[in-house]
Amino acid sequence: MNSRVQDMSDPFLSPIFDEADPSRAVLGVIGLGYVGLPLAAAFALRGRRVIGYDLNAERVARIRAGIDETGEVARVDLQRALDCGLVPTADPDKLAEARIIMVCVPTPITRDRRPDLGPLLAACAILGPRLARGKVVIFESTVYPGVTEDVCGPALAEASGLVVGQDILLGYSPERVNPGDKAHRVETMVKVVAGQGEAVTRALGQLYGELNGDQIHYAPSIQVAEAAKAIENAQRDINIAFVNEVALICERIGLSVHDVLDAARTKWNFLDFKPGLVGGHCIGVDPYYLSYLSQSIGHEPDVILAGRRLNDHMADEVADRIAFRFREVSQPVRRPSALVLGAAFKEDVPDLRNSRTPQLVRRLCRHGFQVEVHDPWFDPKDLARAQDLTATAWPGKAFDLVVIAVGHRAFLERSPEALLALVSPGGMIADPKGLYRNVRWSSPVNYWTL
Ligand SMILES: NC(=O)c1ccc[n+]([C@@H]2O[C@H](COP(=O)([O-])OP(=O)(O)OC[C@H]3O[C@@H](n4cnc5c(N)ncnc54)[C@H](O)[C@@H]3O)[C@@H](O)[C@H]2O)c1
Incomplete structure (x- = not known):
């Protein structure tokens, strides 16, 4: 279950890292809930174009109207994020524009208290056909160690026809926000990041560092980052x-x-x-x-x-x-x-x-x-x-x-x-x-x- 480290000399990788430059890569966020919307808004407020996709069209319409019914993003901030570059949408095709996509969908349990990976797999099935070579997919949903690379990776490969670890790269960054907590925000907390290989991990650090003043912990593998969240x-x-x-x-x-x-x-x-x-x-x-x-x-x-x-x-x-x-x-x-x-x-x-x-x-x-x-x-x-x-x-x-x-x-x-x-x-x-x-x-x- 170790993170697969790809060959960093592969020339296709360089655009990914270039575009991790704050001023460039378009971001995608899948799932605009308690986690996804604050994240998407925070990046938009820093000048990024962010395609925020949610399959709940009613929620998307409310967000477009400046209303976050979870109460996590204040109306004034949401409106500013919309003005700055947040594009909420229920149209998955818009995700094709994004270079780095963050998946923030629910990870509930079944009636018999087993992990229900259905929403994650559904997100992979939706995203897969909209992926292209050179893209990075970062999972933020809470999972057990191994899900990103051993479950989501194959699901993305099947849905996209691309080779994970070569054509597209995976990352994981656990989310620590806490509903209703105004002190511990994406802008104030240390972010743990890990990717398929050192270069992606560094790029993720650079990306999230935009939000929280570079308070980044670099985990040695995706599984370590997944496990850290689960044990917290x-x-x-x-x-x-x-x-x-x-x-x-x-x-x-x-x-x-x-x-x-x-x-x-x-x-x-x-x-x-x-x-x-x-x-x-x-x-x-x-x-x-x-x-x-x-x-x-x-x-x-x-x-x-x-x-x-x-x-x-x-x-x-x-x-x-x-x-x-x-x-x-x-x-x-x-x-x-x-x-x-x-x-x-x-x-x-x-x-x-x-x-x-x-x-x-x-x-x-x-x-x-x-x-x-x-x-x-x-x-x-x-x-x-x-x-x-x-x-x-x-x-x-x-x-x-x-x-x-x-x-x-x-x-x-x-x-x-x-x-x-x-x-x-x-x-x-x-x-x-x-x-x-x-x-x-x-x-x-x-x-x-x-
Ligand atoms: N809520 C928190 O404070 C918190 C904190 C840390 C980690 N997490 C983790 O983050 C993940 C997301 O949690 P949340 O609280 O934001 O959930 P949420 O239910 O608030 O939001 C999830 C959003 O994803 C959308 N969605 C579901 N399936 C989708 C799909 N296939 N494609 C597109 N959109 C889809 C839903 O419509 C919903 O708007 C979970 O894994 C959770 O455990 C949550």
Whole structure:
């Protein structure tokens, strides 16, 4: 699985490197989502012509109108990028103009939690016929080591009729952006790059260096770069699983995990992770890419899968603890009403991918609660349709139970009294993340946290 290093004396390669000059090569970006659009816009803002292709024509139309509904690219920046050279399109033929193409399509998992390489293969099938000799294809999608060269390479070769490693060259540069995170952007983070051979790797460094002031880490092979990304997210998943497990232990012995963590993190080398529900397109998904590879080569990835198992069940565990505590402290009610605050997979993003709220809601329903969900980032009708749950605007009535599932700033900006107003007399506030644990409530309320 080593990167194939091609003969650098091949004369056809030189135009690639010449055109990595900021002022020249036209770029292509396939997949204009959370990753692809900010990347395409950033290059356009630096004066490059960027063909941004997405098969979702509606999304392309909105981007053309200056709207990024993921909230990652501000309207003013998107408009400037469009004025500078970003060409959003749903016409794949336009990709033929691009010399260096970056593939940023989703890499989800199947129902049985195996890598679903369908979107990547579809992107290769679309791109292949539009490739020509001398082009570079860089993959940014998160994969397990080997996918770029052993899966995408052959797919591109078949679709293009070209020889990968000779006619066209591959690269990999993992993406580290984090939805809703304004500090860690393509312009501010170190970028890991690797290509088929040293010269391509250097060219990729030069290219991405335009965006982030040359903060480039040159990985020795594509597989190393792929593996680095896979373990970054698996490591985070395992660390969160550990504090989640600690939280469950603490809860059973009547300690707040938040108090325990406050004390523990005063040690210089204690790793500061917080308990929570792990959703989204990355942390809860990428470890399955690594575990799939591991199992396929005969190693059982016990640690990775144990972390996944725990995090996959955390929403059920939290719902069970809440229901148990509710029965202990509240007046018996036949079908208690519950309001769950937050449906996005994490705070302050309009992103429902693999959100754990539906799992939490289903479990609360099994405990007999009648559940409504509010999330200020979504229109209730859209939310209800997308998640198959009962959604509401900020309610004007009170509930027996209020669960703060996601710590959106919009919730925290409301006063604690506004939250109290949502709780029926004798009802309970469940705040797994401990966001309100230092609040002095103006009237007595049953409050539970992990
Ligand atoms: N979201 C993140 O913060 C993040 C961070 C790091 C890495 N990643 C990785 O980056 C990749 C992309 O993630 P994302 O969050 O941007 O996904 P996304 O769902 O936000 O965007 C993907 C876009 O690709 C389009 N698309 C799908 N198949 C296509 C095809 N065959 N041709 C053209 N367009 C296609 C979709 O319509 C969508 O607009 C994934 O591998 C993900 O794991 C994501």
